[in-house]
Amino acid sequence: MDVVFLDLAKAFDKVLHKRLIEKLQKRGIWGRLKCIIESWLANRRQRVCIKGVMSGWMRVLSGVTQGSVLGALLFLVYINDLDTGLINELLKFADDTKVFGKVTDGSDRKSIQDDLNRLVNWADRWKKEFNVKKCKLTQVGKDKVNFKYTMKGNTLQETSLEKDVGVVISDDGKTLSQCQYVYNKVTRILGMINRTIRYKERRIKGGLW
Secondary structure: OEEEEEEEOOOOOOOEHHHHHHHHHHOOOOHHHHHHHHHHHOOOEEOOEEOOEEOOOEEOOEOOOOOOHHHHHHHHHHOOOOOOOOOOEEEEEOOEEEEEEOOOOHHHHHHHHHHHHHHHHHHHHOOOOEOHHHOEEEEOOOOOOOOOOEEOOEEOEEOOEEEEOOEEEEOOOOOHHHHHHHHHHHHHHHHHHHHHOOOOOHHHHHHHO
16 A cells, blocks of 8 residues: 655645635535634734844735634635545545555556646645645555655655654554654653652652653
8 A cells, every 4th residue: 555645835824715715605604604704814914023123014815823723624624625536545634634545556556646646736726735845655565666656746755654643654554663652752751750850749659650
């Protein structure tokens, strides 16, 4: 199985408000609810400060607020049709997206490449962009073929390990890398606790460990 992990550049920031409203309307969102969402997006401004010097205010015409419930929902609405017309499977979890398919011959790999081309066309149509340098290919299984997938003329980097929604995916399908990742993370946390908390009651220490 070939798995391509995709990375949308500035995913939440590049959600055009006008295009988003169009998609909401196609989903049947009209009337008062549409007005509330438009009001939530409208009249946003931003500026930057460098060494105490402030820039002028600029209107914000794209982007949804990260960390907010509504922002995440609107982003999902914006990319909901990302898999339209694809042959292979595509999974979406917020801005973590991957396309994958079983490969037995050249035609299977060509179908995945065709899907990647469709995704690039979708991104161009909706003013999004894939960060090709961060898009990775993992070939899961024993019989691997040296096949190069491309996006926008750039060859995707192949990796044997890839972290996906907090889980380490290995090209051999084994969980050893995930276990090692969790062990290292827990060891760092316990080390930090030991270094920073000198005095601990037995009851508290038992809860920590």
